[in-house]
Amino acid sequence: MTHGQLATKRRITQGRGFTLWLTGLSGAGKSTLATAVADELRRGGVRVETLDGDEVRQNLSKGLGFSREDRDTNIRRIGYVAKLLTRNGVVVISAAISPYRAVRNDVRREIGAFVEVHVKASLEECVRRDTKGLYARALAGEIAQFTGVSDPYEEPLAPELVIDTEREDVATSATRVIDRLLELDYLRGGPDA
Amino acid sequence: MTHGQLATKRRITQGRGFTLWLTGLSGAGKSTLATAVADELRRGGVRVETLDGDEVRQNLSKGLGFSREDRDTNIRRIGYVAKLLTRNGVVVISAAISPYRAVRNDVRREIGAFVEVHVKASLEECVRRDTKGLYARALAGEIAQFTGVSDPYEEPLAPELVIDTEREDVATSATRVIDRLLELDYLRGGPDA
Numbered sequence: 001m002t003h004g005q006l007a008t009k010r011r012i013t014q015g016r017g018f019t020l021w022l023t024g025l026s027g028a029g030k031s032t033l034a035t036a037v038a039d040e041l042r043r044g045g046v047r048v049e050t051l052d053g054d055e056v057r058q059n060l061s062k063g064l065g066f067s068r069e070d071r072d073t074n075i076r077r078i079g080y081v082a083k084l085l086t087r088n089g090v091v092v093i094s095a096a097i098s099p100y101r102a103v104r105n106d107v108r109r110e111i112g113a114f115v116e117v118h119v120k121a122s123l124e125e126c127v128r129r130d131t132k133g134l135y136a137r138a139l140a141g142e143i144a145q146f147t148g149v150s151d152p153y154e155e156p157l158a159p160e161l162v163i164d165t166e167r168e169d170v171a172t173s174a175t176r177v178i179d180r181l182l183e184l185d186y187l188r189g190g191p192d193a
Numbered sequence: 194m195t196h197g198q199l200a201t202k203r204r205i206t207q208g209r210g211f212t213l214w215l216t217g218l219s220g221a222g223k224s225t226l227a228t229a230v231a232d233e234l235r236r237g238g239v240r241v242e243t244l245d246g247d248e249v250r251q252n253l254s255k256g257l258g259f260s261r262e263d264r265d266t267n268i269r270r271i272g273y274v275a276k277l278l279t280r281n282g283v284v285v286i287s288a289a290i291s292p293y294r295a296v297r298n299d300v301r302r303e304i305g306a307f308v309e310v311h312v313k314a315s316l317e318e319c320v321r322r323d324t325k326g327l328y329a330r331a332l333a334g335e336i337a338q339f340t341g342v343s344d345p346y347e348e349p350l351a352p353e354l355v356i357d358t359e360r361e362d363v364a365t366s367a368t369r370v371i372d373r374l375l376e377l378d379y380l381r382g383g384p385d386a
Contacts, residue, residue, distance in 0.1 A: 059273040080252045090281045
């Protein structure tokens with residue numbers, strides 16, 4: 001890498017707390033994108049906390065199932081924790097399927113500083129990837145209420161950004177997320193000195 | 194207040210994130226003390242988040258009851274949220290009864306930067322105050338599993354501080370908490386300029 005390239009590399013710094021809400025099917029790439037964005041932000045010294053769907057279920061929602069009511073309760077809990085962190089200046093990245101539009105919009109209202117990103121891949125592609133081996137089981141009828149197979153996924157109508165993980169690689173997606181956050185003035189960036 | 198008194202008034206500033214964990218019977222004065230300490234810290238620009246037992250139950254633990262298992266689950270959830278905030282530099286004040294010693298110690302280990310304060314008043318005094326009208330109902334047998342009446346309260350064996358709310362007023366107690374936090378190097382303080 002030449003000196004010139006280094007000089008134009010952005011240095012991202014923190015503006016204020018906000019919640020970056022990734023929503024999409026299981027296997028669409030939410031956790032991977034969350035990690036890539038978090039890494040990039042941390043390099044600039046930004047305080048980032050990632051709330052992964054599985055981890056949060058373990059810590060806050062053990063005992064809840066996958067009915068609409070239980071899913072909504074789980075999402076409200078993530079939203080509550082995200083709100084507390086956000087209002088204390090932390091950048092929160094949520095990576096939960098969050099299939100229902102209404103509760104996502106409730107969480108958006110509750111938090112205020114909220115950026116919704118639809119992490120999008122077709123069901124066919126998610127089934128093909130089957131990162132956790134869950135689609136095979138869901139399609140075989142071994143898991144009930146599986147989003148996209150036997151449970152609905154409601155796409156966001158007006159997300160701040162759509163990331164198509166079938167058409168672009170993780171690095172490109174992470175850059176697009178950062179660009180959007182800069183544009184929305186949640187982050188500040190400038191060329192490195 | 195004379196100029197001299199003003200000059201010796203402490204200005205409290207933030208060191209690092211930590212959790213101030215208040216434990217004690219219902220009516221012992223946890224929420225009142227939490228508010229007084231939080232106000233004092235905020236005057237110094239410290240980021241403080243108070244996790245009140247009732248509010249957290251509403252947001253994170255709806256559906257949980259008051260069995261030992263459910264109480265412990267509730268406390269673990271508060272501990273999880275406190276950990277996330279603490280490691281992002283926020284001062285967390287928890288004001289939940291948290292009657293069981295073992296789970297309090299688990300939360301202490303999990304969080305690390307943890308200061309346990311036993312907010313202490315005799316059962317007789319709590320019954321006399323009966324701030325929420327709950328003791329009357331518990332003693333009449335209308336509420337089961339009520340801490341101190343029909344459910345145990347395990348006092349901390351080695352809390353960082355004991356506050357006797359029968360013997361001192363709120364302002365004194367808040368000052369003693371701040372003093373202890375300064376002593377433990379969680380806060381920094383100096384005379385106002």
